[in-house]
Amino acid sequence: MPCVLLLDETAARLHTETVGRLITGIAPLGVLEIQAGEACKSLARLTEILDFLAENGLPKHGIIIAVGGGTVCDVANTAANLFRRGVGLALVPTTLLAQIDAAIGGKNGLNFRKTKNLLGHFYHAQWVICDVRFLRSLDRLQATGGFAEAIKVLAVSDAAALRRHFAGRPPGVENLSLDALLELVAKCVDRKLVLLDSDPFELSSRRLLNYGHAFAHTFEEESGFSLTHGEAVLMGMTVENTIAMELGLTTEYVDYVQSTVNAYMTENCLRYWLRGDIVLSLVDNLKAARRDQMNLVCLTTPGNAEIVDSVSDDIILSAWNKSLLTVERSLRKQMSA
Numbered sequence: 001m002p003c004v005l006l007l008d009e010t011a012a013r014l015h016t017e018t019v020g021r022l023i024t025g026i027a028p029l030g031v032l033e034i035q036a037g038e039a040c041k042s043l044a045r046l047t048e049i050l051d052f053l054a055e056n057g058l059p060k061h062g063i064i065i066a067v068g069g070g071t072v073c074d075v076a077n078t079a080a081n082l083f084r085r086g087v088g089l090a091l092v093p094t095t096l097l098a099q100i101d102a103a104i105g106g107k108n109g110l111n112f113r114k115t116k117n118l119l120g121h122f123y124h125a126q127w128v129i130c131d132v133r134f135l136r137s138l139d140r141l142q143a144t145g146g147f148a149e150a151i152k153v154l155a156v157s158d159a160a161a162l163r164r165h166f167a168g169r170p171p172g173v174e175n176l177s178l179d180a181l182l183e184l185v186a187k188c189v190d191r192k193l194v195l196l197d198s199d200p201f202e203l204s205s206r207r208l209l210n211y212g213h214a215f216a217h218t219f220e221e222e223s224g225f226s227l228t229h230g231e232a233v234l235m236g237m238t239v240e241n242t243i244a245m246e247l248g249l250t251t252e253y254v255d256y257v258q259s260t261v262n263a264y265m266t267e268n269c270l271r272y273w274l275r276g277d278i279v280l281s282l283v284d285n286l287k288a289a290r291r292d293q294m295n296l297v298c299l300t301t302p303g304n305a306e307i308v309d310s311v312s313d314d315i316i317l318s319a320w321n322k323s324l325l326t327v328e329r330s331l332r333k334q335m336s337a
């Protein structure tokens, strides 16, 4: 079947042999290397990709095969949906975050006017191929993004699995065998698919997957994307956990989840927390979001959560300040360990 290959240039450089074998095996019409990162989720980069598809004559029955992290998967998904009103799509996610989240579920996003994922739609890949051997080359920060999303999906759906995969395990992919990585990826994919099975367009159960994300995008934007998506999600889960406590919705389950989150918190998170201007954006963001739904995900009992769509500015500000203390304490603990 005619195909083109879109390659995350870093993943391709780090896994030359695997990618070389793929190219030999599928004999693509063309290969385009993409510099991954938030900048590739733009209309400008999308146009370049569409130009490339047209120049290489990808037919309607052809396939885009994309190999890379979440940003490459997102932009490839958009291109596949638009080109010839929809061509085939195979995703080969190469980061932990992309394997358990970005490549799964058909949702995608492009950044527009400095706003994260302001554009987007749903389009499903026919194939998602997760090879955990790619994950061995992730550095600590890249892996943190994946672990943050793993905590997210397991916390709202499967407390026993959260405990099994995270209890007593220090952060870092180097601390997991390939079998353990495979199990983690498979479990997270399974949980995500269950949540979105009955709600493909995010009207009910799928909204739980936004745990940690109500404010995460503001954090990323305000940091000029120097906070990674994963760091922003860790911060977002912390604020939402504190709100759940302020609202009296949760019991000790939230403490357990927060202690798991704390183990992955970075100094970069704390640096942004200490910037006063972020809290103002947070409140603005909250007000803008109120026109729609706030989508705060508050943990309740083990493995369960509920959506809160309205909460006062005072509670948000108080949660922000209390969260800062949580982060400071967790970093101190990490440093003394």
Ligand SMILES: NC(=O)c1ccc[n+]([C@@H]2O[C@H](COP(=O)([O-])OP(=O)(O)OC[C@H]3O[C@@H](n4cnc5c(N)ncnc54)[C@H](O)[C@@H]3O)[C@@H](O)[C@H]2O)c1
Pocket (backbone or CB within 6 Å): 008, 009, 010, 011, 014, 035, 036, 037, 038, 041, 068, 069, 070, 071, 072, 074, 094, 095, 096, 097, 098, 101, 102, 103, 104, 105, 106, 107, 108, 109, 117, 134, 135, 136, 137, 138, 139, 142, 145, 146, 229
């Ligand atoms: N569509 C969805 O449902 C969904 C869900 C979650 C996240 N996302 C999106 O995913 C994006 C984040 O994905 P990400 O964390 O993979 O970021 P990314 O795509 O920017 O990749 C991070 C870095 O890792 C590099 N990389 C890729 N594979 C590698 C490997 N095997 N070894 C070493 N380095 C490698 C990339 O080149 C890049 O420099 C965000 O834009 C987020 O919005 C989408």
